[in-house]
Amino acid sequence: MQQTVIDINKEAYQRFDALFGSFEASLNGQKSNPFHQIRQSAFEKLNTLQFPTLRHEDWKYTSVQRILKHKYVLEDTSMTISSLPEVAKMPDVDAIRLVFVNGVYQSHLSDNLNQVEGLSAFSVEDAMNHEVYNKVLSSRLTSEVDENTNPFFQLNTAFSRSGMFINVDKNVVIEKPIQIVHISQSGDSPKLSAPLFVFNVEQSAVLNVVESYISTETNSENPVLNTSHCFYNLAKQAKCNTYKLQKLSDDHYLIHDIKADQDRDSVFTSFTADLGGAIIRNNINAIHGDENILTNLYGVLLGLGTQHVDNQTLIDHAKPHCQSNEWYKCILDDRARGVFNGKVMVRQDAQKINAFQQNNALILSDTARMDAKPQLEIFADDVRCSHGATIGQIDEDAVFYLRSRGLSRRDAMLMLQLAFLQEVTDFIEHNGIRDFMVNNIVSSFEKIV
Amino acid sequence: MLSIKDLKVNIEDKMILKGINLDVKPGEVHAIMGPNGSGKSTLGNVIAGKEDYEITGGSMEYLGEDLSELDVDERAQKGVFLSFQYPVEIPGVSMSNFLKQILNTSRKVRGLEELNPMETLKFLREKVNMIGMNEQMLKRSLNDGFSGGEKKRNEILQMAVLEPKLAILDETDSGLDIDALKVVAEGVNALRDGERSFVVITHYQRLLNYIVPDYVHVLHEGRIVKSGDKSLALELEEKGYDWIKDELAATV
Incomplete structure (x- = not known):
């Protein structure tokens, strides 16, 4: 008899249950730390939530059974790697670096955050x-454990081992970016990596x-499942830019969670x-916890083969005079699938807000697919909200124009695709990080035949 | 250089060119004139290699090669250049990157070394100034938001960068005011070196005051019905295309 989705989910839970038991046993003295109670309640919560099926509205286009x-x-x-892979390095960016392999902290490859003026870093256990x-x-x-309905958030919290709490002191501008390198490495069995980061950015x-997110070895029998959660707590006038580059090999999984709590005049x-x-x-x-807050969410994706990338955003406009900008651009080839679900909630008190959302997709093959779902819920009556979603193909007139100047069809296509994504990468303020991102996009294009 | 014999071309089963004969030798400037819908732009596009057309008869030979066997980019790499009547706007592709890439691709196929970034910039600046364009233009996206005149100048700029052997100018004068027309014509004349050939497609004689042709051909309903020297253009300007039509009707 064929296994149902519910069966797969139940069995997956049972396996995680056994894993949680052995994980707890390995913790010894750490079990008395208050963080462990949070782990335990997260795991209990996972049991009540259950893993999603396509019947769950938030998971309508993304099946997780292949993961589970x-x-x-x-x-x-005790696992270590000897050196940092080239692909992780940012050539023109002087960064403070933290390195993890399958969730295990690599102290010999990492910088000490506490040596930076204005930064303090603790393990989550110590910070508790x-x-x-x-x-x-x-x-x-x-x-968050109480309210979050995403089962993978609870899974991540339950199995989080080298979680970190990072504080930025009031009025301090940290010039060097913090780079967190997560390396996925296939081994003799599938691995779960569950990093947890809490950033507390104080006033101004x-x-x-x-x-x-990168991978060194690839083995589809034994993939790595990365779940990840980052909290950003932004005090008044705080500013925080976060950049994620995911370049995993095509057998690893990532379920990535960002939550930003923003106070007055902050920019995330x-x-x-x-x-x-x-x-x-x-x-x-x-x-948005107060007024005059700005949130910008930008994203690009290049889907090849059978890759599946699902972007879910939720901006909660709870207060007046705030602004949000969202722009996601996707290129999908082969049998790749992309999903964009952009929720914007405008609560009754959130008058005079300005919310902009756009999602554009380029489809390069007959078998690639994009699902776009803008979702605006507006309860205030004096607001500006705009949204747009386009799904299209490469403009053949533009290809002909470029080819008539001597560029090969491939070069012309690549130039147009890069231009398509660069409209979004141009928003990256940091020159070195922007170059790093664009160079990675260009090298990914090389894989397109 | 270019030898077209009895060329017949269809678009979606409709015959547009009904047997064109055209022989362009190195250094010559040929003007193709004719009323709307006579097939002028089709001729330009077919030489450049646009794929929507079906060649049903005749031949096109360029430097001893059968042009119809070559893709549009191969033709460009072998020195065929088409200045578009309606250049395509491409947001996100910066002018400077685009020009750098087409310059270095063209140098590579000609067996020349790629220019380093400094040399490239110097080369591009020279060409920009030659066409009378503002250097700020290099920072903009390709044709994106350009005025009609800016787009046409940009076509001539690309021609100057690529240094083609055969340039086809498709209604380069349309949408230009007199000053812009002069600048564009000067740009073209600066590239006349006795070797490079031009096919100038135009409605009006006006452009030919500045780019003086060796031959003028009148295209009507898919055929070249009259050829002559530059005085033919003046005669056309004076008498209009109806004169040709009447003359044709009389001979039937």
Whole structure:
């Protein structure tokens, strides 16, 4: 008899249940840390939520059963790699670097954040016992475990091992970006990597974060499932830019969660580039807690082969006089699939807000597919909200024009595709990071035949 | 250089060119004139290699090669250039990157070394100034938001960058005011070196005051019905195309 989706989900839960048992057993003394209670309640919550099927509205276009059929284990905490892979390096950016392999911290390849003026970094466990930071952290995590309905968030919290809490002091501009490198490495069994980061950006402080997801070896029998969660807590006038570059090989998974809590006059910008991976799901959620807040969400994706990339955004306009901009551009070839679901919630008090959303997709083959779903819920009556979604093909007149100047068909196509994505990458303020992103996009284009 | 014999071309089963004969030797300037719908632009597009056309008869030979065997980019690499009547706007492709890439592609196929970034910029600036364009133009997207005149100048700029052997100018004068027309014509004349050939497609004699042709051909209903020297253009300007039509009707 064929296994139903529900069966697959149940079995997956049972496997994670067994894994959670052995994980707890390995924690020894750490079980007394208050963070472990949060892990436990997250795992209980996972049981009540269950893994999604296509019947769940938020997962309508993305099936996770391919992810769930594997028997995941956690990487050995003693695992190390000798050097940083070339692809992780940002040539023209002087960054403070943290390196993880399958979720295991690589101290010998990482910089000490505490040596940077204005930065303090702790393990989540230590921060839970910190006299100043414990409040913001434990309330944040507790309420999130209570409210978050994404089962993978709960999974991530339950299995989070080398979680970090990073604080930026008031009025401090951190010039060097923090680069967090997550390396997925296939081994003798499928691995679960569950990083958790909490960034607390104090009043008028400025922080840039780059997350790189890359893989070194590839083995579709034993993929790596990356779940990931980043909280950004932005105080008044704080500014935070986050950039994610995902260039996993085509058998690894990533379910990536960003949540930004924004206070008055703060600016949060997220740029995400998905250039690889098997199934990728990005959830970004920005919450406006006061007035005059700006949120920018930008994204590009290049889908080849059977890649599946799903971008879910939610901007919660709860207060007046705020602004949000969203622009996602997708190129899909072969049998790749892209999903964009952009939710904008405008609550009754959120008068005079300005919300802009756009999603454009280029489809290069008959078998590629894009699902775009703008979703605006507006309860205030004096607002500006605009949204647009286009799905189209390469303009053959433009291809002919470029070819008539001597460019080959391939070069002409690449030039047009890069131009299509560059409209969004142009929003990256940091020159070095923008070049890094564009160069990675260009090298991914080389894979297109 | 270019030898077209009894060329017949269809678009979607409709015969547009009904047997064209045209022989262009190195250094010559041929003007193709004719009323709307006579097939002028089709002739230009067919020489450049547009794929929507079906060649049903005759031949096109360019430097001893059968042109119809070559793709549009191969023709361009071998020195055929078409200045578009309606250049395509391409947002996101910067002028400077585009010009750099077409310059270095063209140098590569000609067996020349690629220019380094400094040399490239210097070369491009010279050409921009020659066409009377503003250097700021290099920072804009290709034809994106360009005025009609700017687009036409940009075509001539690309011609100057690519240094083709055979240039086809498709209604380069349309949409230009007198000053822009002079600048564009000067640009073209600067590229006349006794070797490079031009086929100038135009409605009006006006452009031919500035780009003086060796031959003038009148295209009517898919055929070249009259050929002569530059005085034919003046005669046409004076008498209009009806004169040709009447003359044709009389001979039937």
